[in-house]
Amino acid sequence: MSNRTGRARARGTQDIESLLQEKRVFKPDAAFAKQANWKRGTLAEYRDLAERSPQRFWAKMAREHVDWFAPWKRVLDWKPPFAKWFVGGKLNVSYNCLDRHLLGEDAWRRNKAAIIWEGEPGETRVITYGQLHREVCKFANVLKELGVRKGDRIALYMPMIPELAIAMLACTRIGAPHSVVFGGFSAEALRDRILDVGATFVVTADGGYRRGKAHALKPAVDEALDGIDAVSHVVIVRRTGQKINFEAGRDLWWHDLMERASADCKPAKLDAEHPLFVLYTSGSTGKPKGILHTTGGYLTYVTVTAKAIFDLKEEDTYWCTADIGWITGHSYVVYGILANGATTFMYEGVPTHPRPDRFWDIIERHQITIFYTAPTAIRTFIRLGEEHPKKHDLSTLRLLGTVGEPINPEAWMWYHRVIGRKRCPIVDTWWQTETGGILITPIPGVVSTKPGSATLPFPGIEPDVFDEEGRSVRPPNGGFLVIKKPWPGMLRGIWGDDARYVEQYWKRYRNVYFAGDGAHRDKQGNFWIMGRIDDVMNISGHRIGTMELESALVSHAKVAEAAVVGRPDEITGTAIVAFVTPVSGANIGGDLRNELREHVSKQIGAIAKPKDIHFTDALPKTRSGKIMRRLLRAIASGDERVGDTSTLEDYSVLARLREAEEG
Numbered sequence: 001m002s003n004r005t006g007r008a009r010a011r012g013t014q015d016i017e018s019l020l021q022e023k024r025v026f027k028p029d030a031a032f033a034k035q036a037n038w039k040r041g042t043l044a045e046y047r048d049l050a051e052r053s054p055q056r057f058w059a060k061m062a063r064e065h066v067d068w069f070a071p072w073k074r075v076l077d078w079k080p081p082f083a084k085w086f087v088g089g090k091l092n093v094s095y096n097c098l099d100r101h102l103l104g105e106d107a108w109r110r111n112k113a114a115i116i117w118e119g120e121p122g123e124t125r126v127i128t129y130g131q132l133h134r135e136v137c138k139f140a141n142v143l144k145e146l147g148v149r150k151g152d153r154i155a156l157y158m159p160m161i162p163e164l165a166i167a168m169l170a171c172t173r174i175g176a177p178h179s180v181v182f183g184g185f186s187a188e189a190l191r192d193r194i195l196d197v198g199a200t201f202v203v204t205a206d207g208g209y210r211r212g213k214a215h216a217l218k219p220a221v222d223e224a225l226d227g228i229d230a231v232s233h234v235v236i237v238r239r240t241g242q243k244i245n246f247e248a249g250r251d252l253w254w255h256d257l258m259e260r261a262s263a264d265c266k267p268a269k270l271d272a273e274h275p276l277f278v279l280y281t282s283g284s285t286g287k288p289k290g291i292l293h294t295t296g297g298y299l300t301y302v303t304v305t306a307k308a309i310f311d312l313k314e315e316d317t318y319w320c321t322a323d324i325g326w327i328t329g330h331s332y333v334v335y336g337i338l339a340n341g342a343t344t345f346m347y348e349g350v351p352t353h354p355r356p357d358r359f360w361d362i363i364e365r366h367q368i369t370i371f372y373t374a375p376t377a378i379r380t381f382i383r384l385g386e387e388h389p390k391k392h393d394l395s396t397l398r399l400l401g402t403v404g405e406p407i408n409p410e411a412w413m414w415y416h417r418v419i420g421r422k423r424c425p426i427v428d429t430w431w432q433t434e435t436g437g438i439l440i441t442p443i444p445g446v447v448s449t450k451p452g453s454a455t456l457p458f459p460g461i462e463p464d465v466f467d468e469e470g471r472s473v474r475p476p477n478g479g480f481l482v483i484k485k486p487w488p489g490m491l492r493g494i495w496g497d498d499a500r501y502v503e504q505y506w507k508r509y510r511n512v513y514f515a516g517d518g519a520h521r522d523k524q525g526n527f528w529i530m531g532r533i534d535d536v537m538n539i540s541g542h543r544i545g546t547m548e549l550e551s552a553l554v555s556h557a558k559v560a561e562a563a564v565v566g567r568p569d570e571i572t573g574t575a576i577v578a579f580v581t582p583v584s585g586a587n588i589g590g591d592l593r594n595e596l597r598e599h600v601s602k603q604i605g606a607i608a609k610p611k612d613i614h615f616t617d618a619l620p621k622t623r624s625g626k627i628m629r630r631l632l633r634a635i636a637s638g639d640e641r642v643g644d645t646s647t648l649e650d651y652s653v654l655a656r657l658r659e660a661e662e663g
């Protein structure tokens, strides 16, 4: 029996129609609630304060979660759409992530693990707060000696190794904004980013381990820097020991420099609005956008959200599986976790190496207590089969999280049942590179959850759902997700392109942040994110979120993963094309196509029936796990020109999809 009833509502084409109805509700567990960092009373008090005076609320959060060298003069200077938070305040991020844990009554943390790291080949390293502080100070001195000055931009192109976190923190210590470029990006992508941000230093490694092999990074750096004279030095961590090209005068080994460096480095007293980092994210068109985050507001935001949402405790071993090359890694592998003095676990490699149970094996061996991952990973695990997690003792887990895309209710239920063993609250956290930290999420221990809903805004955050004209849409109708008030973690701009910043986020609705996602609210005020609006299809005048179709498909017992795109259709405007990965062993004979069409029709309505269904053993994904719908759209409409594929994780998927199409 399905717990959802499908119904299509006939309404104006302005609305994004929401066709899935999820009825299951999970109340917070009483035992969890009792020990939670934020209890019902805390949340009520904060919501109340934030409603009466957002500025007083954020000031309280900034005072309680961050150490300041000098207090701010004004909480917020808002000249829409440009915000300055904690104006005049002085602080240092590395001081907040390290030094303060070594002082006064917190000094016992000196020997607490800050980072526990596991390499893909299996070796582990534990770095205490005392050691991390030392390494960061040393690398900050290395940078200074190489001539890095406050404000200089440093590109970091590295594998998931502790040196990446050390380099980031060292940058923050001296006020040199970093720009981390995900290690899976091509030389061309790296070059574009180095040029756009105007980086003068690069930190990299010879390579890293993925799928049992050493993959090289240094050749991409060499290629990227070809003809760029502005980059004076490249510092290289020796990770794999593979042979590299070494350019005398420019290239330097990390270990040589660190051997000579002093461990004494005072943290720079930086302005609250000093640029902290630039992180590139793809727009719907054109070149990537360099999202700028600054110091005081960002640190306040990630620290308080990490504490409240992940319920971080001293004794936790917290694991976020995101690569540091993405915003999730910045905010919730490094800054938000270390600022709380918690232990962050880092893993270098792929989830299925050398066996499909690597993640569960890690959780068991390292006794992970909090696990934060992406729906795409969860769907992969569903496909691999429950026998893998079932082999392991996952009883240390006490909280689960998801991020990055809407989670299909069936995947949520699997996560709850198979990984959480029905004991762990799940926080489905909605946010973006631009938002700096989590904006919509359950507070575990207080907020009831519904599979597929990110539930409620964090205190002080005021989201709404707008129609085309900027009118708030009444629940349960759908529309465009907006944020109506500035918040400390918000982006401060697009690097070097104020016009694009205004155009992209603030033009559609005056002085209101346009997130680019479709959403609807239910009667209880829970938010249901329907994905990017460019993933929304218009079928016979009805807008249908691809995510809802995918959820419907995935709720079929024989489907592990599904992606849905539109292709032009003479009659309906757009025809729905589904790419389906069946569970292993499923018989995909002709009947399954019909079965799935009927299933979707039953779940959502006849209008949502996919016209074409392609079976495939894998979907094309970016290295961050997002399905590349652009490619699927091209395949669905028989277009040979698939455009830029430089961010595709596995090229062979494309060829196999093509073959399936022809065969």
Ligand code: PRX
Pocket: 281, 327, 328, 402, 403, 404, 405, 406, 407, 428, 429, 430, 431, 432, 433, 434, 454, 515, 516, 517, 529, 530, 531, 532
């Ligand atoms: O569409 C939303 C989706 O991911 C987008 C942001 O992507 P990015 O900047 O790469 O950051 C991802 C990690 C924060 C959003 O516009 N998204 C993110 N989290 C969720 C989500 N969609 C639904 N539910 C979520 N929990």
